[in-house]
Amino acid sequence: MQDAHRSRRSAFVRFRTFRGVILLVVLVLVLAGCRSRSRPTTPKATGIHDNRPQVWTQSNARIRKFVRVYSRNHHVRICLERAQDNGYVPYIHRVFYKHRLPPELVYLPLLESCFDTKADSGHARGMWQFVQGTAREYGLRVGKSFDDRLNWRKSTHSAARYLKWLGERFNYNWELALAGYNGGPNYLARQMKQQGTWNYWELNLREETYKYVPKFLAMLEVARQRYPDLYYEGGPRFWIAAR
Incomplete structure (x- = not known):
């Protein structure tokens, strides 16, 4: 039992x-x-066109020089505050994501116009500083009584298409694509061919284009480190995490 x-x-x-x-x-x-x-979704799944995402956080002597400059003045903060006050960045993020552009490019107006939609350098206008020829090529109307370059929403869509094209032309090497945005893609391609390199940092370019990329990367660094409350990474939640 x-x-x-x-x-x-x-x-x-x-x-x-x-x-x-x-x-x-x-x-x-x-x-x-x-x-x-x-x-988070993997970068391949998101389709972001960025072969070298480390580009955006790299550091060298040319970049650090401008980090010191922008850390001493309030230029980056002023531009970020203008963007935040007017709600520019979330909209640009959505447009750029549709074109699978790196989110860092959203902040290119920091350098181009300080997010001033009426910026006028004499030969280029608007937030994205389009010259007339490129503006018309990418669907913006430019005339005596109207100028779509001053319409920040329309020009943002055109900027996205242009940057996407530059990325494709330079094999998504965004240092070269940015240099092409500033100096013109044909000028940059000639210099690359003549100097025999695809490395932006090895190219001997005219002064403005030579400084353009390190200035922009320095602005991104200052924005991230000094003004994180103003540096909106936004977009779909997985966008930044996936990179």
Whole structure:
């Protein structure tokens, strides 16, 4: 009788142990499933056109020179505040994401116009500083009584298409694409051919284009480090995380 009782008790203990193991396995699988669903999408899946994402956080003597300059003055903060006050950046993020552009390019107006939609350098106008020829090529109307370059929403769509084209032309080497945005793609291509290099940092370019990329990267660094509350990375939540 006692043996039978012990046998039933032993079977009951084994059953409880087995049930506990099953419940533990189920719990682990559920947690693993939740984790996989919350994991950021990979860069390949997002399709962001950026072969070298480390470009945006690199540092060298030319960049550090301008980091010191922009850290001493308030230019970057003023531009970021203007962008925030007018809600420019979230809109630009959405447009640029549709074209799978690196999110750092959203802040190119820091350098081009300080996010001034009416900026006029004499030969280029608007937030994105389009010259007339490029503006018309990318769908903006430019005439005596109207100028779509001053419409920041329209010009943002044109800037996205132009930057995408520059990225494609320079194999998504964004240092070269940015230099092409400033100096013109044909000028840059000639210099690359003559000097025999695809390395922006090795190119001997005219002064403005020579300084353009380190200035922009320095502005990004100052924005991230000194004004994180104004540096909106926005866009879809996985965009930044996936990079």
